[in-house]
Amino acid sequence: MIVEDEAIVALDIRNRLMNMGYTITSVHSTGESAVKAALKDQPDLVLMDIMLDGPMDGIETAGAIRKEQLVPIIYLTAYADDTTLQRAKLTGPFGYIIKPFEDRELAINIEMAMYKHRMEVRMRENERWLGTTLKSIGDGVIATDPEGFIRFVNPVAALYLGTQNGDLTGKKLTSVFQLEQMNSPSHERPTAQPGPGIPEDGDYLLLGHERKIPINLKVSPIQGNQGILRGSVIVFRDETERFENERALQLSVEQLTATLQETVNALVATSEKRDPYTAGHQQRVAELACAIAKKAGLTPDECEGLRVGALLHDLGKIYVPAEILSKPSRLTDMEMGIMKTHSEVGFDIVKAIPFPWPVSRMVLEHHERLDGSGYPNGLDGSSILREARIISVADVVEAMSSHRPYRAALGVERALGEIKRNRGVMYEPEYVDICLELFSKGFAFTLS
Structure with a gap:
């Protein structure tokens, strides 16, 4: 989809894209019509001019489209001042081409944007699969950052901690996940050490309830580049039946x-x-x-x-x-x-x-x-x-x-x-x- 307020420029871009083998879903000169068409036509990519007819400029239009659907947007504009660039960044553009431009530059930007978009979609799908999996398993799962602050809690862990998932995000793990040692920690230590306040593998009593709950706990440090600790994942299981x-x-x-x-x-x-x-x-x-x-x-x-x-x-x-x-x-x-x-x-x-x-x-x-x-x-x-x-x-x-x-x-x-x-x-x-x-x-x- 092309969004360009100058008809001659819009026609030129349309012809150049068709010569490259692309199909044009629609061409628009205003932000309002572009937003409606994007929802209806579901284009694979939007080429967006920043200066448009009507009350909405291209940046506002891009923000409205991205709010409703995950579609890559490339800005085609003659404006490259810092203020405009900073505003454009907020919409997460997949490219920013300064007019006038050559066909080769346009083609490269489109291919890169489509590739980046596919990777983003795949990553979001993986995150959705992972999130669904973590939420559906019967074990409690807590993820922390390197400093021991909670980044993720699945429903099972939240249930055992007596709260809702969102109420724990950002809190220090040691303030909500209180344990009492039941045995000596495992002698098999991971290559990367857990962050501060992260317990070691072993059997514990989970405190803070009407009763102490025996759990078995496993900790997996998350390593980044060059072995830098990025966080830790804690998985625990209620072992009441086993201990009984x-x-x-x-x-x-x-x-x-x-x-x-x-x-x-x-x-x-x-x-x-x-x-x-x-x-x-x-x-x-x-x-x-x-x-x-x-x-x-x-x-x-x-x-x-x-x-x-x-x-x-x-x-x-x-x-x-x-x-x-x-x-x-x-x-x-x-x-x-x-x-x-x-x-x-x-x-x-x-x-x-x-x-x-x-x-x-x-x-x-x-x-x-x-x-x-x-x-x-x-x-x-x-x-x-x-x-x-x-x-x-x-x-x-x-x-x-x-x-x-x-x-x-x-x-x-x-x-x-x-x-x-x-x-x-x-x-x-x-x-x-x-x-x-x-x-x-x-x-x-x-x-x-």
Whole structure:
């Protein structure tokens, strides 16, 4: 569309444009008719003279058209004074050509204006898509400038902050987004650091409500040219349901742990009822075995599994007749053969229990020896479970230190001498050394 008050000039521009291959929607000499025609014809571009017939000049006409529709406008004028240029800038022109001009200059300006317009339309569409997406997602989204002032808040974030979107724009983030730390921030830090007052990734309690809302928060710094921080985007999600589920799961785990502990205690009590002379033996073995394991670097969870295995290591003795268990003299070969079955019997009892540790193997292998002289399977070296190797050291020391029906206690010194003498032969050297060190530093069984 051409807007030019001089008919001859308007005709010349029309002919030149048609020779370039452009289609002219209409030609106007007044601003009023140009505004109406622009709304009706929807031209792709407007060539606008600044001096027009009627009360509206070209700048006012351009402003009225741009107010109603996104169309590129190029000024064609003989006026280039500063005042006119400043007024023209306010309308966002896509070009400013001083009369007279050549066809080449006009063609270049039109092509550049159309390209710039396409980019502007695409950018606005992208912004519209992005804005719609951010407004429709279920997470809260807040964008800030480099100084920590809010530039954008989606409806979800506004809802959690108890206000409307527009009420937050321009405010300092720290004044409306108040958090209480729930855990340590993530150790994975972004390349660009967030601006002032911007929290780090992690779990927080969002304050300022009737209740504190647990949220998970992620921060993404926006980097400009040369890594300059342009702002930050904060995305947070209500984690109330997750934390409630975690609390319920934790309670369930605690209840299961308590049940498991009581089950173990019941099995231990049943075993020791059959053999009153060794009452407390399994607890004392567990005490020493755990002390050795801790020094050997086992994790707390591994130590707990070892403790359970040590408490149950002699469970199979409930199968051994009471007269053999309490016999006040040395056992015959047949009686000893029956006694040695307790490892396998204990294994059969606990193997079906879904312990989170290899408890059944500890029970089965605690009498195996490094040189293969143990029972029931004559295992040797590393084929014996690590925990079973620890229990075997603790078992020998405790058994020799305590009274038995057929003999008096031999004492700790003789017990330590036994494992020292067979260090590397029957018993794991590392665990023997730790055991000796523990007693040298005052270790004593706390259970009588």
